[in-house]
Amino acid sequence: MEKIKCPICHHLKTKELFKIKENFKIDDRNFFIRKCLECEAVFTFPVLSRIDVERFYPKYYFWKKEYKAEGLLIKLFRKLESKYSQFIVCGYDAKRLIKFIGKNGKLLDVGCGTGSRLEAFKKAGFSQCCGIEPMEEEALYAREAKKLQVQQTTLDKFNCPENSFDIATFYNVFEHLDNPAGHLKIIKKILKPQGWLVLQIPNFESWESKLFKNKWVALDPPRHYFHYTPKTIDNLLSQNGFKIEKIDWTANFMRPFSWVFSFSRIMPQIIWQKEEKKKGTLFYRIWWSILLLISIVPNTLETIFGHGSHMTIYAINQKNDDSINQSAKRI
Numbered sequence: 001m002e003k004i005k006c007p008i009c010h011h012l013k014t015k016e017l018f019k020i021k022e023n024f025k026i027d028d029r030n031f032f033i034r035k036c037l038e039c040e041a042v043f044t045f046p047v048l049s050r051i052d053v054e055r056f057y058p059k060y061y062f063w064k065k066e067y068k069a070e071g072l073l074i075k076l077f078r079k080l081e082s083k084y085s086q087f088i089v090c091g092y093d094a095k096r097l098i099k100f101i102g103k104n105g106k107l108l109d110v111g112c113g114t115g116s117r118l119e120a121f122k123k124a125g126f127s128q129c130c131g132i133e134p135m136e137e138e139a140l141y142a143r144e145a146k147k148l149q150v151q152q153t154t155l156d157k158f159n160c161p162e163n164s165f166d167i168a169t170f171y172n173v174f175e176h177l178d179n180p181a182g183h184l185k186i187i188k189k190i191l192k193p194q195g196w197l198v199l200q201i202p203n204f205e206s207w208e209s210k211l212f213k214n215k216w217v218a219l220d221p222p223r224h225y226f227h228y229t230p231k232t233i234d235n236l237l238s239q240n241g242f243k244i245e246k247i248d249w250t251a252n253f254m255r256p257f258s259w260v261f262s263f264s265r266i267m268p269q270i271i272w273q274k275e276e277k278k279k280g281t282l283f284y285r286i287w288w289s290i291l292l293l294i295s296i297v298p299n300t301l302e303t304i305f306g307h308g309s310h311m312t313i314y315a316i317n318q319k320n321d322d323s324i325n326q327s328a329k330r331i
Contacts, residue, residue: 006036007047013037020214020221023267024058031221042204042227050178053222060272077285090120092254098124100246100314101196105166110155111173115142132158155183160190169198175224184240193319197242200312205229207302208259208309217261218309242315252308259295260288
């Protein structure tokens with residue numbers, strides 16, 4: 001029997017949890033979700049290179065206003081989607097960030113996509129914020145359409161002096177990193193001592209994950225390399241010089257669609273592509289609306305009891321260990 005090495009601790013004691021297909025049907029191959037019996041890290045196997053994974057990002061991975069839509073009802077749904085993304089989800093994230101950290105200092109949003117959160121951060125009062133995004137089209141859109149300060153690059157190629165930022169955020173990005181420890185080392189350098197690292201990531205221990213298993217939409221292989229729990233993300237951060245101050249579950253109130261997509265297996269990116277080809281999608285929108293109403297109850301319960309499908313981590317950069325205990329800001 002082939003022994004599969006854990007990408008985190010490199011032990012050979014790993015076991016297969018289940019087999020899974022890619023969400024967007026770009027490729028029909030099988031992927032496997034495995035767990036390390038030593039450090040308990042959960043990861044996607046096979047582990048593809050970044051170049052190989054890039055072709056699994058469809059053209060319609062991010063929502064843009066320019067995507068065409070036919071019919072008044074579809075246009076209405078699209079407008080509601082835009083408002084939901086910008087003012088509810090991203091706006092809520094910005095408010096929570098300010099509540100826990102404040103809005104002073106310089107912020108870097110890693111993997112900022114088309115800049116929706118950066119836009120929300122600016123509107124919320126952050127005077128100094130910028131982003132990096134590896135996908136050329138998305139970075140260009142953020143710069144030209146939204147007039148945001150965004151570089152098209154990856155974190156390992158980001159030319160930045162040490163101690164440049166007070167806050168670094170990874171919203172729905174950290175699970176996409178094939179070398180999380182290496183990226184944490186970079187962030188540790190460019191963050192100031194006692195600076196904040198904010199991660200919003202799926203929770204593999206969520207009730208939703210346990211219910212849907214290999215149908216859980218947030219597994220998303222091969223784009224998601226790792227599948228974290230509160231314990232495994234705490235271990236990874238502490239091993240790399242970060243201390244978790246708060247795990248916030250309330251963002252799940254803004255994301256009941258996770259249940260909808262896990263149940264329906266109909267991804268929004270596929271719908272956007274159909275609309276560009278002038279194919280009818282009204283049925284899917286209505287079906288989503290029905291599922292959304294049903295999902296409100298389990299989504300609310302799992303959020304209240306701390307088993308939400310997504311968790312937002314607020315951690316402090318312990319660059320100067322001697323001063324952390326005296327001056328670290330508590331939540």
